[in-house]
Amino acid sequence: MNELARFSLPDFVRNVSHGSTLTENDRSHKLRMIIRISEIAMKTALGNIEMLLEAEIDEGRALSRAERRELQVQRILDAAKTCFAREGFQGASMQQICAEASMSPGALYRYFVSKEAIIEEICAAARRDDEEKLAEMLTKRDVVEGMVFGAMTHIRFVHETDACALIAQFHAEATRSESVRAIYCNHLAEVRGIFLQYLGAALDRGEIDPLFELETLVPVIMSIIQGIANNDLPANGVALDKVETVVRTVMVSMLRPTGKAA
Structure with a gap:
């Protein structure tokens, strides 16, 4: 196991902050990883919040369960169409569709069990x-x-x-x-x-x-x-x-x- 693999994320943050045997390049690489992970997490969180707000309210009224489902399904289909047109049916992945829809995999799989579906x-x-x-x-x-x-x-x-x-x-x-x-x-x-x-x-x-x-x-x-x-x-x-x-x-x-x- 190399030296980088032995560090957990909390260990790494402490090491970056207080100095360690990590080289400057190692610290820079790890920092970029943290920033990227944070960006993905924030995008997913904001996307899910936006999705919930859109699903719950339409022109000031609460939506029915059927209306919420229809809204979510359309959101997924629109994202999938964008991915399929760009990457092809074979090239596009469920992960790409999730990202395009700003939706977590768990939320998407509630509506569609596969790309074929x-x-x-x-x-x-x-x-x-x-x-x-x-x-x-x-x-x-x-x-x-x-x-x-x-x-x-x-x-x-x-x-x-x-x-x-x-x-x-x-x-x-x-x-x-x-x-x-x-x-x-x-x-x-x-x-x-x-x-x-x-x-x-x-x-x-x-x-x-x-x-x-x-x-x-x-x-x-x-x-x-x-x-x-x-x-x-x-x-x-x-x-x-x-x-x-x-x-x-x-x-x-x-x-x-x-x-x-x-």
Whole structure:
């Protein structure tokens, strides 16, 4: 055992203060260690205090247990998204997520038992969000405008939330994780089913005359929407209004609306 390893922290503090056989470099190194440990402890303590305050009070009222849980879960998910986009699903650790969320490991593990559980919840949350957007699309009387609305809502969301990096990591993880791949495939199938039902009803009413059968056309439309969103064209100099014009032109050319009123 070397000389440094024999010192406990209290011994070390006394040695630094009163002198010992430690060299100047040893004392400097140990002091830096204490400062760093203190910084981490303070950050964690302040983060947990802030988290508790946010969890307990919202606009002057006490939050319910369910609301507190939802707030904490969202805090973890936001931190995880930041870490995953920066480090990748494989590279990010639970410790990094804790630090990003200013949360102790014990607090985080109360909500998620593993990194994989966090990934699955991020996927599930995205799925629920898409369901809400698609439900609004279905209220549009003009089917072409409804499809444009659905497409642009997704494209804007990816652009405004800077989600391209996270989406890329998600696609990569789907090739490694069976659970993530299952979530991904199920979600695509659900969206495809909604589009098929929406366009199928319009076809039955005689409002559209598509170039191809819908079973072929819908996956192509979905791929176009995903391609525009995942490449974040607005971030690369293509204005959103111009993107929308192109999307509308594509929808019209593929669906060939007949002009028949709904």
